[in-house]
Structures are given as C-alpha cells and as structure tokens.
Amino acid sequence: MPSRPIKTALYAPALGRDVAAWQAELRRLDDSGLSALSVSDHFMVGRVDPVAALTAIAMSTRRLRVMALVLCNDYRHPVITHHAAASIDVLSGGRLDLGLGAGYLAAEYAAAGLPYDPPGQRVDRLAESVGVIKALFAGRPVHHEGAAYSVTGLAGVPAPVQTPHPPLLIGGGGKRMLTMAGEHAQIAGIHSNLRHGSAYDAAVIEDMLPDRMARKIAWVREAAERAGRDPDQLDYLSITWTCRVVDSPRQTDAALAEVCRAYAVDPEVGRRSAGLLVGTVEQCVEQLLQRQDELGLNYVDFGAAKAAEVEPLVAALSALD
Incomplete structure (x- = not known):
C-alpha cells in the first residue's frame, strides 16, 4: 500500500467541432478515478486557449480538478493571469x-x-510574476514596481473559493525553477530541463533518470524548508512524456523499444526513466509505486495518452486507496 494515494492527471481531450461529444467525454471522465484534467498553453499544435478550455471543462464537470499545466508567463501579464485564475476558481x-x-x-x-530571452531572464520574470499574482489573491490593493511589471493600487477580484489562493503548480528541471517551486508551490512538477527548447529527444528522457530526479526533488525540499514550509505537505508531480499500456507482459519489451526509438534513447535508459511509463497495468502500477517509494513522486500526469488506454491503470491505482 502506498503511503499516500497516487494522484493522476491526463491532458484534456482535444476539442473538435462536435462540442456536445467533447462535453459528454468530459462528463465520462468526471466519473472516472482521475484526479485532474490538464490543459497546456501552446498555440502551434491546434490546442484551444487554456483559459477558455479550463473554463469550459469546469462548467462541464463537477468533481475533476482543472489544471493549468502550465500558463506561460511570457504570454500573459500577471494581472491578467490572476484575473482569469480567480474567475475559473x-x-x-x-x-x-x-x-x-x-x-x-x-x-x-x-x-x-x-x-526568446535567455532562461535566466524568463525565470526572473516568472519569479516576479508569482509574487504579483499571490499579492493580488490577498484581496488588498497591490502596489508593485519591479523590473518587468508595474501595478498601482489594484485589488484582485473576484475573491477565490480556495484560500489564500488556488494551489500553485510550479515545476521544471533546473535548480532555479525547482527552488521557486519549493518556496511557493503546493504542487512541484519534477521533470526534464527544457532549456534547449524541445521536449522530444533523448535528453528529456535521460534527465528523468532516478539519480537526477532525486537531486531535483532535493532542491524542492531544501527550498521549502528554508522558506519555513513543510516539504512533506507538497505534491510531487512527474510528467510522463509517453505512456503506453499493453495487454500482455510479452508485449512490453517491443513497446518500450518502439517508444525509445522515437526519442533516440536506449531502452534500458527508457525503462528506468520517470519520463516514460510502458507495460501492462500491473507493471505500470509497480513502476509508479516504486517511484513513489524511492523518490516521493505521488502525482503522475499521463500526458497525451488516450483516456481509454490509461483508465484501467487509473482504476488499479484508485483501488489501492
């Protein structure tokens, strides 16, 4: 039995022209054991705007959490991000x-x-933005004059349902981002360092090997302790770049080899990396429990996997609670 239930998230289903069918699928997923549906913030690959999508998902469901994974700070001023987030909450x-x-x-x-500024500058802006957003959630007039943003006497509205604010999810693969997560986030996303601007190569899989993941989690925990926060109260989420559930153990090696070819990574590396999840339902559950036991990862996002493929896995994890 895991010490904490393993939470599960999945990218929200793609929105096509048949909105009624999309809403029906959302309601079906709402009755599953999933913890959350996540929406990313990209405009090159046919995805809808995350603020609109999260609002529609929230209005079509009653139980599932709606997760921005994640809003890109450079696409939105923090005042706009706060206003949208408070409204969705x-x-x-x-x-x-x-x-x-x-x-x-x-x-x-x-x-x-x-x-596309250097990583340090983008992270600087995000750090300033997080401070502005948290201040706006406090409900008092905010006066802020920083390197990137200026706010003069603005009080954030509406008041959120969750206090003092919706749980923040901050993550990444580098020390600065994970330090920020330890200082501010309720959910720390532990995954690959994407400083090179791509998520589809061997580096992203290799950067989620156990020793590297342990170091990343240590950065979060150390930062939380320095900030006077209990690191055991945080959720530690890992992104699964590819999840493949097979019917029989005899299919596992071939499926893993196929997945690893797509990333140009050795299957033995892929087998150990938290960035991939390949196997039968039982094998995948065993891998996730091992990652929780050894690393403390208690939240998994299955990414763009098909709902029908991961639902038996979600059910098996729910049965452990």
Whole structure:
C-alpha cells in the first residue's frame, strides 16, 4: 500500500467541432478515478486557449480538478493571469490548480514574433510574476514596481473559493525553477530541463533518470524548508512524456523499444526513466509505486495518452486507496 494515494492527471481531450461529444467525454471522465484534467498553453499544435478550455471543462464537470499545466508567463501579464485564475476558481467551485511556467518552446516564440530571452531572464520574470499574482489573491490593493511589471493600487477580484489562493503548480528541471517551486508551490512538477527548447529527444528522457530526479526533488525540499514550509505537505508531480499500456507482459519489451526509438534513447535508459511509463497495468502500477517509494513522486500526469488506454491503470491505482 502506498503511503499516500497516487494522484493522476491526463491532458484534456482535444476539442473538435462536435462540442456536445467533447462535453459528454468530459462528463465520462468526471466519473472516472482521475484526479485532474490538464490543459497546456501552446498555440502551434491546434490546442484551444487554456483559459477558455479550463473554463469550459469546469462548467462541464463537477468533481475533476482543472489544471493549468502550465500558463506561460511570457504570454500573459500577471494581472491578467490572476484575473482569469480567480474567475475559473469561482466558476469551478474551487477546483483550479494554477500552473505557472517561464516558457520554453523556442519555435513558438519565433512563430509569434516574441523575444526568446535567455532562461535566466524568463525565470526572473516568472519569479516576479508569482509574487504579483499571490499579492493580488490577498484581496488588498497591490502596489508593485519591479523590473518587468508595474501595478498601482489594484485589488484582485473576484475573491477565490480556495484560500489564500488556488494551489500553485510550479515545476521544471533546473535548480532555479525547482527552488521557486519549493518556496511557493503546493504542487512541484519534477521533470526534464527544457532549456534547449524541445521536449522530444533523448535528453528529456535521460534527465528523468532516478539519480537526477532525486537531486531535483532535493532542491524542492531544501527550498521549502528554508522558506519555513513543510516539504512533506507538497505534491510531487512527474510528467510522463509517453505512456503506453499493453495487454500482455510479452508485449512490453517491443513497446518500450518502439517508444525509445522515437526519442533516440536506449531502452534500458527508457525503462528506468520517470519520463516514460510502458507495460501492462500491473507493471505500470509497480513502476509508479516504486517511484513513489524511492523518490516521493505521488502525482503522475499521463500526458497525451488516450483516456481509454490509461483508465484501467487509473482504476488499479484508485483501488489501492
């Protein structure tokens, strides 16, 4: 039995022209054992705007948490991010998890004509933005004059359902982002360092090997302790870049080899990396329990896996509670 129930998230189903069918699928997932549906913030691959999508998901469900995974700070002023997040929290009845990120997808910045500053500058802006957003959730007039943002006497509205604010999700693969998570987040996302601007190569899988993940989690825990926070009260979430559930143990090796070819990584590396999850339901549950036991990862996002593929896995994890 795990010491804490393993929480599960999945990317929200893609929205097509048949909105009624999309809403029906959301209601079906709402009755599953999933903990949350997540929405990312990208505009090059056909996804809908995350604020609109999270609002629609919140209005179509009653139980699932709605997770911004994550809003890109460079695409939105913190005042706008706060206003949207507070509104979604109210509309959802207090089910928003507010993920905030510094931005990483270089091709998207280029396509939109946005300056792609060095990682340090993007993280600096995010750190300032987090402070502004938290201050706005306090409900008092905010006066802030910083390097990137200026706010003069603005009181944040509406008041959120969750107090003092919706849980913050901050994550990454580098020390600065994970230190920030330890200082501010309720959910720490532990995954690959994407400083090179891509999420589809061997580096992202290798950077989630157990020794590297342990070091990343240590950064979060140390920062939380320095900030006077209890690191055991945080959730530690890992992103599964690819999840593949097979019917028989005889299929596992072939499925893993296929997945690893896509990332140009050795299958033995892929087998050990928290960035991949491949096997039967029983094998996948065993891997997740091992990652929880050895690393403390108690939250997994299955990414863009098909709902029908991971639902037996979600059910098996729910049965452990």
